[in-house]
Amino acid sequence: MALSFQEKSLWLILVSLVVCFGSYFAMVFPPDATYIRPEQVVLFAVAVVCLVVLQIVGHAVIAILDRRTTTDERDQLIALKGSRNSGLVLATGVACSLWLAVITSGNFLFTHVLLAFWVLAEVVGIATQLYLHRRGA
Amino acid sequence: MAVPAGRITNTIRALRFARNEMTQQELADEIGVTRQTVNAIEGNKYSPSLEVAFRIARVFGVPLEQVFRYGPG
Numbered sequence: 112m113a114l115s116f117q118e119k120s121l122w123l124i125l126v127s128l129v130v131c132f133g134s135y136f137a138m139v140f141p142p143d144a145t146y147i148r149p150e151q152v153v154l155f156a157v158a159v160v161c162l163v164v165l166q167i168v169g170h171a172v173i174a175i176l177d178r179r180t181t182t183d184e185r186d187q188l189i190a191l192k193g194s195r196n197s198g199l200v201l202a203t204g205v206a207c208s209l210w211l212a213v214i215t216s217g218n219f220l221f222t223h224v225l226l227a228f229w230v231l232a233e234v235v236g237i238a239t240q241l242y243l244h245r246r247g248a
Numbered sequence: 249m250a251v252p253a254g255r256i257t258n259t260i261r262a263l264r265f266a267r268n269e270m271t272q273q274e275l276a277d278e279i280g281v282t283r284q285t286v287n288a289i290e291g292n293k294y295s296p297s298l299e300v301a302f303r304i305a306r307v308f309g310v311p312l313e314q315v316f317r318y319g320p321g
Contacts, residue, residue, distance in 0.1 A: 115284045183281035184297050185288060244284065247293035 116180045117189075118244050119173045125237045127165040131158045132230045136223075145217025189243045197236030204228020258316050260290050263308045279303040 114122070135158040139151050174180055208225040215221065264270040272286040279286075279300055288294035289304075296304070305312045 115282055117282075179282065181280075181282065183285050184300065185281065185285040185294055247284075247288040247291055 116177045117182060117186050121237050121241050123169040127162055128230060128233055131162040142219050145219055147219050147222060189240050192243060193236040193240035196239045197232045200235045201228060201232035254318050254320060256295050256316055256318050257292055278307050
C-alpha cells in the first residue's frame with residue numbers, strides 16, 4: 112500500500128496530535144481544582160511546542176523521503192470535505208462548552224472541554240481525509 | 249423533476265497501454281496531478297475538472313469524447 116505525500120503528512124499530524132494532547136489530557140485529568148493552575152498553562156505550552164516541533168521535523172523527513180510533494184485538485188476537494196466534518200464537531204464542542212460555562216463554576220472544565228473538542232475536530236477532519244484518500248474519491 | 253444520475257467512464261487505461269505502456273505516474277507528471285488521482289480517475293471513483301480532462305486528452309492526442317463518456321448510471 113503506497114501512501115502519497117498527503118497521506119503520510121495526514122498520518123503524521125494525526126499521530127502527533129494524539130500523542131501531544133493525549134499526554135496533556137492524561138496529566139491534567141482528573142482535575143483537582145475548578146480553575147486552571149499556572150503549571151497547567153505551562154504544560155499546555157509544552158504540548159503545543161512539542162506538537163510544532165514533531166510536525167516540522169516529521170514533514171522535513173517525509174519531504175526528504177518522498178520528493179513528490181505536490182498537491183492537486185483532488186487533494187483540495189478531500190481537504191474541503193475533511194474541513195466540513197471537522198467544523199461540525201467544533202461547532203458542537205463550542206455549544207457544549209458554552210453550556211458548561213453557564214452551569215459550572217470555574218474555568219477548568221469549560222476550557223478543557225473546548226480544547227478536547229478542538230482536538231477531536233482535527234482528528235475527525237484528518238480521519239475523513241485519510242478515508243477519502245484510501246477510497247479514491 | 250429530478251435529473252437521473254449519470255456515470256462518467258473513461259478509456260485512460262487503454263490509451264496508456266496503447267502509448268508504449270505509459271505508467272500512471274508518467275501520465276500524472278504530464279498532467280500535473282498525483283498518481284493516486286490518476287488511479288482514482290481510471291477507476292471511475294473521481295471525476296476530474298474540465299481542465300485536467302482536457303490535459304489528459306491532449307497528452308494522448310485525441311478528442312475529449314474519446315477519453316471520457318457520459319452514460320446512464
